[in-house]
Amino acid sequence: MTQPASQPTPPSIPEALAHVRADFPILQRQVHGKPLVYLDNAASTQKPQHVIDTINRYYANENSNIHRGVHLLSTEATGAYEEARGKIARFLNAADDSEIVFTRGTTESVNLVAHSFVEPRLQPGDEILISAMEHHANIVPWQLLCERTGAKLKVIPVTDDVDLDLSTFDELLNERTKFLSLTYVSNAIGTVNDVKPLLAQAKAQGVPTLLDAAQAVQHMPVDVQELGCDFLVLSGHKIYGPTGIGALYGRRELLDGMRPYQGGGDMISHVTFEGSTFKEPPSRFEAGTPHIEGAIGLGAAVDYLSGVGLEAIHDYESQLIDYAVAKLSEVDGLRIIGNPRNRSGAISFTMGEAHPHDIGTVLDTEGVAIRSGHHCCEPLMQRLGVPATARASFSLYNTPEDVDTLAAALKKTSLLFM
């Protein structure tokens, strides 16, 4: 049937994603008597049965501490933990498994790089370059570092469409710049930054780089060698894995030269009261008993993502986002914030007199979960002149029907407040 020209056409779900909803048990539940429509994926994604089963199996069969027992359980747990590291390495196309450090998540990964790599290289007056669309996790660690060292934080501005405003980039990236830390995809707006040329320009000037890929790796294929970043950070729970686990990718040559982040067990070669020596990366950066089941669960999550296929996910989600933008544009009084050239994962909006929290509450009673607030991007909200937005964020299991339910619930919200 041909749709009228004015009606957005819903995307069809490709074969690769045809059965994914059945993989996520939580999607069967009801919220306030309505089927759950989960559109808060940028905050945290739901978990597929494969991840839940993998964690259960670990606790039921292999649970033990790693890297220290000679017994079978410890050997198996160590094997599963290190196998997960290999899975993340292949997922990101790292050159070697040892380039993957398990952390608590994106935030800890950024803090680790700030402390162990950047801090020893800074002199007062040096500069660290970030952008105006960063998450607090890629702002505050650098502010704290600047306070400790006398370095200065410089910010690439954004346009009204919420793309990077690169008109002053050549001046911002200068001989004082000692590090460039950029988000690949904006968590608040969904902007996909064209980072490759910026990373190349930094590299040409000898400036090391970090890419915050917390909102990227679940939506598109990411290849650290092709991108040319020195570090890349991600969180497990945003890519269908457990909370409390994430990863830092770092080029081995750089990791080799870095001081430890935390001291403790498992990261040392030898300890005396006169001093200690440390293991090679990545162990040097994994002090104490790590989040073993988290790492194994994260390995299962990237297996799941790779099994579905990042190309297929990217193609489908792009169509779904376009459909959602078109459907939301039909809602009276709704203003989509930002009009980036390339969008992934999220749509932020406001609705006249309806405050984002009120939108969130009304949608909740319709079974629709969205996020409202500043999305841990207060400086971006200040730049855009909005105290808060409502944000719908999408994942591989969302459907055009989810978008229709969202749009219908927003129309109800509009009637209540306008």
Next chain:
Amino acid sequence: MNPDLKKLYQETLLSHSKQPHNNHELPEAEKTTIRNPLCGDEITVYRKNGDITFTAQACTICLASASMMTQHLATLPTPEAAAFADSLVSRLKEKPETIDLPGDLAALSGVLSFPSRIRCATLPFEAYLSLDSSK
């Protein structure tokens, strides 16, 4: 419409949020600003010679609560106003099943079905209380 939602966004609350009372600065008054870091909502409460006003960048519930608060507390002597504010904040935070509040403030009871929104209702009262605690 969901009955809890209907109770939350009842006419009394919506009319206060759409046309809040005492929603302006008060020159040369005591004032205090507080912010809910979870959502970014911010309210400033002013007090001078028994007049209470506010300015805010906040959601419907917070705006309505502030409007109703300024009306109600202005009818009470300062010590009683503070005691009332303190009691309202404590009682709402305990998340009881029901709560009796005087006059228009009764409309705030709708937040009890939405625990994540209780702070929206208490924020203006917390700001009022911090007028005294910040002295």
